[in-house]
Amino acid sequence: MSINRRGFFKVLGLTGAALVIGREMKAAPGGNGDIDFRGVLYDSARCKGCRGCEYDCAEANGLPLPGPAKDIPPIRHTSETKRTVVNEYKTSKGTVFIKMQCMHCSEPACASACLTQAMHKTKAGPVIWRGEKCMGCRYCMISCPFDIPKFEYHSSNPKIQKCDMCYNRLKTGEIPACVANCPNDALFYGTRRQLIKEARKRIVENPKLYVDYLYGEHEAGGTCWMYLSPVPFKELGMKEIQKASYPALTKGFLYSVPSIFVLFPALLLGIHQATKKDNQTPEE
Amino acid sequence: MSENNPIAIDNDGKPIWKFLWSELKPKGKIFTPFNIISVPIILLGLTLIVIRFWKGLGSVTNLTQEVPWGLWIGFDVVTGVAFAGGAYVLTFMVYILNMKKYKSIVRVTVLNGFLAYVFYAGALLLDLGRPWNVINPIIGNNFGVNSVLFLVAWHFLLYMIAQLIEFSPAIAEWLGAKRIHKLLSGMTIAAVIFGITLSTLHQSGLGALYLMAKEKIHPLWYSEFIPIMFFVSSIFAGLSMVIFEGSISHNVFQKQISEKDHKARTGIILGLSKICAGTMFAYFFLQVLVFIHNRHWDLLNTPMGYWYLLEMFGFVLLPMMLFYFSYRRNNIMLVRVAAILTILGIILNRLNVTVIGFRWDAAIHYIPSWMEVVVTLTVLFTEIWIFRWVINRMPVLRDSPSWASKH
Numbered sequence: 001m002s003i004n005r006r007g008f009f010k011v012l013g014l015t016g017a018a019l020v021i022g023r024e025m026k027a028a029p030g031g032n033g034d035i036d037f038r039g040v041l042y043d044s045a046r047c048k049g050c051r052g053c054e055y056d057c058a059e060a061n062g063l064p065l066p067g068p069a070k071d072i073p074p075i076r077h078t079s080e081t082k083r084t085v086v087n088e089y090k091t092s093k094g095t096v097f098i099k100m101q102c103m104h105c106s107e108p109a110c111a112s113a114c115l116t117q118a119m120h121k122t123k124a125g126p127v128i129w130r131g132e133k134c135m136g137c138r139y140c141m142i143s144c145p146f147d148i149p150k151f152e153y154h155s156s157n158p159k160i161q162k163c164d165m166c167y168n169r170l171k172t173g174e175i176p177a178c179v180a181n182c183p184n185d186a187l188f189y190g191t192r193r194q195l196i197k198e199a200r201k202r203i204v205e206n207p208k209l210y211v212d213y214l215y216g217e218h219e220a221g222g223t224c225w226m227y228l229s230p231v232p233f234k235e236l237g238m239k240e241i242q243k244a245s246y247p248a249l250t251k252g253f254l255y256s257v258p259s260i261f262v263l264f265p266a267l268l269l270g271i272h273q274a275t276k277k278d279n280q281t282p283e284e
Numbered sequence: 285m286s287e288n289n290p291i292a293i294d295n296d297g298k299p300i301w302k303f304l305w306s307e308l309k310p311k312g313k314i315f316t317p318f319n320i321i322s323v324p325i326i327l328l329g330l331t332l333i334v335i336r337f338w339k340g341l342g343s344v345t346n347l348t349q350e351v352p353w354g355l356w357i358g359f360d361v362v363t364g365v366a367f368a369g370g371a372y373v374l375t376f377m378v379y380i381l382n383m384k385k386y387k388s389i390v391r392v393t394v395l396n397g398f399l400a401y402v403f404y405a406g407a408l409l410l411d412l413g414r415p416w417n418v419i420n421p422i423i424g425n426n427f428g429v430n431s432v433l434f435l436v437a438w439h440f441l442l443y444m445i446a447q448l449i450e451f452s453p454a455i456a457e458w459l460g461a462k463r464i465h466k467l468l469s470g471m472t473i474a475a476v477i478f479g480i481t482l483s484t485l486h487q488s489g490l491g492a493l494y495l496m497a498k499e500k501i502h503p504l505w506y507s508e509f510i511p512i513m514f515f516v517s518s519i520f521a522g523l524s525m526v527i528f529e530g531s532i533s534h535n536v537f538q539k540q541i542s543e544k545d546h547k548a549r550t551g552i553i554l555g556l557s558k559i560c561a562g563t564m565f566a567y568f569f570l571q572v573l574v575f576i577h578n579r580h581w582d583l584l585n586t587p588m589g590y591w592y593l594l595e596m597f598g599f600v601l602l603p604m605m606l607f608y609f610s611y612r613r614n615n616i617m618l619v620r621v622a623a624i625l626t627i628l629g630i631i632l633n634r635l636n637v638t639v640i641g642f643r644w645d646a647a648i649h650y651i652p653s654w655m656e657v658v659v660t661l662t663v664l665f666t667e668i669w670i671f672r673w674v675i676n677r678m679p680v681l682r683d684s685p686s687w688a689s690k691h
Contacts (some may be wrong), residue, residue: 079349109496115434116417116426133426136413138352139433143496150349151340151413158413239499246496250432253492253511257435257485264481268380272473275382 001069035126037106039224040165040179041195042099043202044236045209046186049086050095053178053187057084057101060166060177062110075237078152083163084178091231098236099178099186102127102148102163103216106192108248110140110149117161119149125192126165126222134160145241165224195226202228221245300459312675322665329662332655333410341413344655350643351650353411358638360407360660362490363631364400366514369522371397371447371481373559379476386552388545391454391680392533393526395671399446403667405440410659432492439486446479457688458678465688488515494637502641504583504592507574512638516567517630520560524603524626527556531620537675540682554611557619560609560626568600588644595636599629 054066074088077100083143084101108127110119117135121127129149129185136158140149152158166176169202174180179187189199196217203210215233216226229236336344347354374393377383409415420426421434422441449471456465491514494501505511534541534549583589606622609615640648649651675681679688 004523019445074333113430113433113496114428115431115437116420117428118426131414133417133420134414135417136415136432137411138413139431139493141349141352142494142500144498147350150329151352152340153345154340154348156338158340164649172571179325241499246498247430249495249498250430252508253432253495254430254435260485261481263654264484265477268376268477268480272380272382272477275380 019212035123036191036193037104037224038165038170038190039125039195039226040176041188041190041193041199041226041228042055043186043188043228044096045228045230046184047086047097047099048184048186049088049095050183051086052181052183053099054082054084054086056177056181057163058082063161078148078150078162079151080161082157083161087237089236092236094233096231096236098227098229098238101178101225103146103220104163104165105220105245106222106224107220107245107247109143109145109220112247112250113139115139122167124167124170126167126170127161127162128164128167129162131159136160143246145239145246152183180203184253192222192224192226192260198279199228201227218243221248257272289356299364303459307677318668322568325658326662326665326669329659336410336659341411344653344659346650346653346656347648348646348648350646350648351639353642353685354639354650355620355656356407356411357650357662358642359631359634360663361404362638364404364407365487365490365632366518366634367525367627368400368404369483369487369518370526371522372480373519373522374526375450376480379473380480385548385555388548389526389530391451391649392530392675394447394450395454395674395680396525396529398444398451399442399667399671399674401444401447403663405444407660407663411418423589432489432495436489436493438484439489443482443486445481446475449475450479453688454678454680454684457684460685462658462687466570472497474668483518484515487518488512490514492552493636494642497642500643501536501637502588502644503578503580504575505637505641506590507578509570509574513567513570513574516563516570517633518551519563520567520626521630523556523560523563524623524630527553527560527619528627533675533681537681540675542683545683550614550616553616554614557607557622560622561604561611562598564604564607564626568604570598571596571600588641590598591636591640595629595632599632603629619626 003238009147011158017195040086051066051072052254053068058065058081061083063083066082076082076085076087078085084099086097089096089098097114104125108119108121109175111117111121113119114134115137116133116135118130119140120130138149138151138160138233140160141147141151150161152161158181166174166178175189176187179189188195190198196214199214199217203212203214209230211230212231213233214226214228215238216223221244227233227238234240293611312660319659332344341347345354345356371394374386374390378386378390409418421428421437449468452468453465453472456462488511491510491512494510495508498506530549530553565621584593603622603625606618606625609617610622639652643650679685683689
């Protein structure tokens, strides 16, 4: 009996500890709704496909410069050496270009997946990667609905490469390199509210040019990078993904953790005591 | 009984280091078929591991940017942990429900579970790109508390400790440490209760890891119920492994098993097959419910649909019926066939979620390289080596020394 009592207190203590961890867990997900993050509005009706932003991005981030346009296939993915690419699609309204990079979700799947907080949603808006915390598990890559984080598979000290909206430039008051250097004014930098207002204005002023849809306003619970287009987004290879935030998908599971940690030990201890007494009486 | 176990007596009065040194020496034949096959593979695997850390993951694995988790996670970790589920199910039956019948196989199952976790956590380290930062989520400077992986990592760690405590009386008996033995035995129930709770959460947690990959997993395998599916299937996955592994080690380590335990074995296996049949029925029923709920009838008539039907009927429903008939007819051979089919079915299911159905639509399909397979075999063989070393020295299959059974 004394052993059981001791065991009971041990379980009690562990349950208490678990409760503390559980409570921390509850506080964390979501809650980004009120912050007016900064982001970029990309207007593919204005983009002429010069790919200047690819060069500016590579230069700003110390990555190899992309090759000349004639060697490049029309449709590419971002990679560990290219944080942004501009793709060319033949659509119902002729050739349309579209720039791909991290969407900087308001509630990023990658950051909620990261167990070391290496992927981090800054208050300013960019989702950044912090190498000194990252253990290279690549769970961010599994979770990202846009397949954005890229891993350096051929390095013994691999990094995750993805657009960080030029976070270091933002800190010194500059704007992202691609936005600063776009010759066609296709990129517009501002807070999400400003971006939505500007996008609506462009659609209203020129309803024949644009489809009446702002990609990124609600995708994945809202993203900081938003898109206007003259053709339906399907024709530009943009995925149709859920409107709710991705971290919400794991909320139900994470919320069940504290309750299981409280209920299970108590229940198990109870069954243990009950079955033990049952067995002893007839024998002795 | 103590005559069978000379260690406990030998050790009395002998310096501990001398005893440990003598125990490190190999026992039994050196050129067995298993050794001849496993040693070259382990050596090759270790070389590949050196290359992997020197030149990066890409030099050894076929992982892509679209499929960043391959065989090492999908098979070694996700599938391996499901098979280690036998430990929490059996400790639940023996220590919580007090089913004395199964007591003789608890130790070997817990040992198996413990080694499985140690080696699969080890396999996880091989897969980490920046393994020197692995302490970050543990020492507390970077708690990503809303990450499912954070939960799973912590549970692995805590569960390993719980299993070590559950197994520790065997180590104390081996060393002849009587006082510590009493203390450690007293901690068993707490460790068991804690361990079962942790297992429930991280068995399902491994499924929950994939919840955010909503559009990436083939819809026949993705649902918000993946965690529950993973948990329920871990019960019969673990027990099937106990049956399968038991039928091997009962032949290999025959000399160590007492007459009494040997006779009890048929009853144990039939009992386990009954539990397998029951949980598999529940699992199949859940799968049917989820399928009907998701309304993917149109997907059944596609190659992936046939693959799904094969898994559900060939590797869940069929072994379930075999388990059922085997205990109705007291047929041990049938139980073994059912256990092997179930094991194959679990491998199929876990790989379908994590590798085969993951980005099934990607332009470049991930197929593991031969080097990934060799490293996986290295992990597996090394585990078996350690397992054999422990079985030959500690009272796991054989009876405890007489002084130990008093408390």
